[in-house]
Amino acid sequence: MDTLASLLHTSPAIAWMGVKIVIVFSAVMLLASVWTWVERRGAAMIQDRIGPNRAALFGKIRILGLAQLLADGIKFFFKEDLEPTDANKGLFWLAPFLAFVPAMMGFAIIPFGRDFTSGGHVYHLSVLDPGNGMGMLYPLAIGGLAVYGVLVAAWSSNNKWSILGGMRSSATMVSYEIGMSLAVVSLFMTTGGYDPSEIIAAQGHLPWHWNVVPQFLGFIVFFTCMFAETNRLPFDFAEGESEIVAGFNTEYGSMKFSLLALAEYAHLMTASALVATLYFGGWQVPFVAHPSVGLSILSFLIKMLFFAWVFVWIRWTLPRFRYDQLMHLGWKAMLPLSMLNLIVHAWLMSHGR
Amino acid sequence: MGVVVKKVELSWLDRTYVWPVMKGMGITFRHFIKQLFTPTSKRYTIQYPDMKKQMPAGYRGLHELKRFEDGAIKCVACFMCAEACPARCISIEAEEFSNLNFTQGFEEKRPQVFKIDMLRCIYCGMCEEACPKDAIWLRNDYEVAAYDRLSMQFGKWDLMNTYAEADGKERISEDPIPSVPRRAIAM
Numbered sequence: 001m002d003t004l005a006s007l008l009h010t011s012p013a014i015a016w017m018g019v020k021i022v023i024v025f026s027a028v029m030l031l032a033s034v035w036t037w038v039e040r041r042g043a044a045m046i047q048d049r050i051g052p053n054r055a056a057l058f059g060k061i062r063i064l065g066l067a068q069l070l071a072d073g074i075k076f077f078f079k080e081d082l083e084p085t086d087a088n089k090g091l092f093w094l095a096p097f098l099a100f101v102p103a104m105m106g107f108a109i110i111p112f113g114r115d116f117t118s119g120g121h122v123y124h125l126s127v128l129d130p131g132n133g134m135g136m137l138y139p140l141a142i143g144g145l146a147v148y149g150v151l152v153a154a155w156s157s158n159n160k161w162s163i164l165g166g167m168r169s170s171a172t173m174v175s176y177e178i179g180m181s182l183a184v185v186s187l188f189m190t191t192g193g194y195d196p197s198e199i200i201a202a203q204g205h206l207p208w209h210w211n212v213v214p215q216f217l218g219f220i221v222f223f224t225c226m227f228a229e230t231n232r233l234p235f236d237f238a239e240g241e242s243e244i245v246a247g248f249n250t251e252y253g254s255m256k257f258s259l260l261a262l263a264e265y266a267h268l269m270t271a272s273a274l275v276a277t278l279y280f281g282g283w284q285v286p287f288v289a290h291p292s293v294g295l296s297i298l299s300f301l302i303k304m305l306f307f308a309w310v311f312v313w314i315r316w317t318l319p320r321f322r323y324d325q326l327m328h329l330g331w332k333a334m335l336p337l338s339m340l341n342l343i344v345h346a347w348l349m350s351h352g353r
Numbered sequence: 354m355g356v357v358v359k360k361v362e363l364s365w366l367d368r369t370y371v372w373p374v375m376k377g378m379g380i381t382f383r384h385f386i387k388q389l390f391t392p393t394s395k396r397y398t399i400q401y402p403d404m405k406k407q408m409p410a411g412y413r414g415l416h417e418l419k420r421f422e423d424g425a426i427k428c429v430a431c432f433m434c435a436e437a438c439p440a441r442c443i444s445i446e447a448e449e450f451s452n453l454n455f456t457q458g459f460e461e462k463r464p465q466v467f468k469i470d471m472l473r474c475i476y477c478g479m480c481e482e483a484c485p486k487d488a489i490w491l492r493n494d495y496e497v498a499a500y501d502r503l504s505m506q507f508g509k510w511d512l513m514n515t516y517a518e519a520d521g522k523e524r525i526s527e528d529p530i531p532s533v534p535r536r537a538i539a540m
Contacts, residue, residue, distance in 0.1 A: 042385065045384070045388040045389055046382075047397060048388050048397055049388075049397075050393075050396060050398045079438075313373070313378060313382065313385075314378065316372070316381055317377045317378050317380075
């Protein structure tokens with residue numbers, strides 16, 4: 001790292017930051033695009049189909065249809081970039097970025113491996129070092145921003161279906177965010193801090209000490225809210241394709257649509273990383289007290305990808321809720337449940353347990 | 354009289370959502386695993402250019418004009434199929450052929466031109482039903498496609514050779530010299 005820094009005429013801290021940003025964002029981008037393929041193949045397998053398996057590199061190397069990603073990307077790049085005549089052009093162009101950037105930004109806080117010391121420096125494996133004062137509040141705030149992408153896309157495209165999708169999405173956001181935040185607040189309380197590295201350190205390496213065991217109720221609430229936040233299927237009101245054409249992205253085509261779709265998968269990755277960090281010990285390796293850096297990264301990746309798979313799995317299991325049902329669920333079930341969770345843990349803590 | 358809709362009473366376990374969702378996930382996961390470990394040849398999907406469906410015996414696909422052992426066409430150009438055809442896609446021009454030698458002289462009829470417009474054919478099998486000589490069969494080939502309209506006009510020799518490869522017969526492109534009267538050959 002020092003040699004890289006001297007080559008670039010910067011300090012090791014800045015060089016390390018640059019390396020982290022490149023690694024994290026390219027990894028999330030790659031995983032997000034691979035997950036479009038996983039989603040389609042997984043859906044096919046669940047429905048006793050086969051899925052996209054014919055796209056091949058140079059027409060020969062089939063590798064389970066993974067070349068579909070490239071084919072899709074190339075196709076989206078070369079499609080005509082249409083926009084409706086009456087659309088609000090500036091916002092119409094801005095919306096995909098508004099959706100994409102918060103989805104990627106949320107990942108910055110998450111420690112994806114154990115920190116290590118080399119040459120007197122402590123290197124933290126998260127883009128934002130611990131102790132930055134934002135902690136877990138940052139991904140929650142950024143997650144709140146994500147709805148703007150949907151809403152702006154919906155509003156600017158001047159389409160009835162789009163605006164219905166956007167309105168539904170913003171209405172759902174109001175109803176799930178409080179329950180989710182309260183679930184996280186009870187984590188802050190039991191941990192005694194809101195920095196993700198503190199939360200991970202407090203959970204330890206034994207699986208029954210991870211937050212999912214004492215706070216199972218909180219986990220259920222948080223995980224359910226993550227579906228609403230990522231606009232994934234049981235709660236994907238923004239794009240109910242059986243009800244409102246394609247919802248907020250009806251008017252989108254070519255690379256702008258691709259960016260909106262990628263944003264959804266990047267959001268999915270961030271959400272599953274959050275679940276792994278908050279409730280499943282982050283990079284902690286089960287039964288290994290002091291894992292090596294590689295092992296901790298591997299452990300984190302496995303947890304994260306498992307939850308990303310659960311997102312896909314649930315999507316192809318459950319039908320879409322009506323959105324008044326989510327209102328009902330958010331206000332009358334999740335909010336009281338996370339309140340109960342908070343109160344029970346507060347009571348337990350006050351009795352010194 | 355109105356219909357009384359019975360409301361389903363959910364048990365408290367079902368009303369938590371969590372348990373039914375997990376049951377559903379179990380079902381989908383079972384399907385996933387089953388499909389994942391099924392070899393490609395045993396899956397429901399027939400991956401078309403690589404695998405082809407074996408058509409059932411009664412399938413009405415591409416036509417074949419049947420021939421005798423010596424390669425002579427069975428069709429006697431009676432125009433029954435052309436009459437029966439609801440799509441009017443068969444056009445026949447008949448010709449006479451004869452071998453008027455002194456012991457077994459005969460004079461018979463066969464199609465000189467037998468054309469089916471495959472673009473118009475609806476594969477209904479009426480020609481097969483109407484044929485008194487069992488000379489036209491609809492068989493199991495369903496891949497009837499071409500790059501231009503003209504190649505979809507199947508002539509007499511095309512129709513006689515459509516299943517030559519599949520049956521291991523040789524392709525023929527002219528009528529054999531007749532030796533015995535066709536009516537003498539057992540059907």
